[in-house]
Amino acid sequence: MSEERAAEIFRALIMRRESRRALAARPVECEKLRAMLEAARWAPSYGNMQPWRFVLVQEPAALDAMRPAFTPGNAWAKQAPVLVVGTANPQDAKIVAGKEYYLFDLGLAVQNLLLQAVACGLVAHPMGGWDEQTVKQALGVPDEVRVVVVIALGYPGRLEELDEETRRKEQQPRTRKALAEIAFADRWGRPWDAGA
Ligand SMILES: Cc1cc2nc3c(=O)[nH]c(=O)nc-3n(C[C@H](O)[C@H](O)[C@H](O)COP(=O)(O)O)c2cc1C
Numbered sequence: 001m002s003e004e005r006a007a008e009i010f011r012a013l014i015m016r017r018e019s020r021r022a023l024a025a026r027p028v029e030c031e032k033l034r035a036m037l038e039a040a041r042w043a044p045s046y047g048n049m050q051p052w053r054f055v056l057v058q059e060p061a062a063l064d065a066m067r068p069a070f071t072p073g074n075a076w077a078k079q080a081p082v083l084v085v086g087t088a089n090p091q092d093a094k095i096v097a098g099k100e101y102y103l104f105d106l107g108l109a110v111q112n113l114l115l116q117a118v119a120c121g122l123v124a125h126p127m128g129g130w131d132e133q134t135v136k137q138a139l140g141v142p143d144e145v146r147v148v149v150v151i152a153l154g155y156p157g158r159l160e161e162l163d164e165e166t167r168r169k170e171q172q173p174r175t176r177k178a179l180a181e182i183a184f185a186d187r188w189g190r191p192w193d194a195g196a
Contacts, residue, residue, distance in 0.1 A: 014115070022157035023080050028154060032120040049093050052087070055141070057085060074129045084153055086149040
């Protein structure tokens, strides 16, 4: 494959990833879950410490135990056939100049996982809106381990099955800050210009 073609495919994958809320009940194949976890496993981490640990929640009893954890705004996630819970022990990662790299490392692994999910035709929606103690109790996560993200995973579902408010959110256009706002040339605040 040419470099141009590979870049094009990668860009399409990035653009296809969306935090969608409509999820089908259809189960996710084990092979796809494995591909996602493999993608996460090969993420970089500070000192190759690999502080990430994931709990895949699929059994009805475990899903039931997780559901009370969600904030009202994330009630849609209760329909997900799989929840991927991203955790890390802060002591398993580097702390450099006060920066706790466990969050960064886990974030890199999660992004790999999300992109692999998209490549597998799945929706993977990361969330921070849930109660950590409830999640910990539901899954038996040790005290010293932090639960950082819960990812609602499944095949794309039908928009009509969402409540009105959630459907409205789902239909809002996705936006991003302009490149000039986030990328600087040689000096903080001087917008980087591709044409310069
Ligand atoms: C750490 C993190 C926490 C998030 N928490 C929630 C959440 O609790 N509920 C939700 O609906 N979306 C949540 N999101 C999704 C973001 O709202 C979404 O990524 C952002 O609006 C950009 O949209 P996009 O992912 O479709 O590009 C979260 C995303 C991240 C990375």
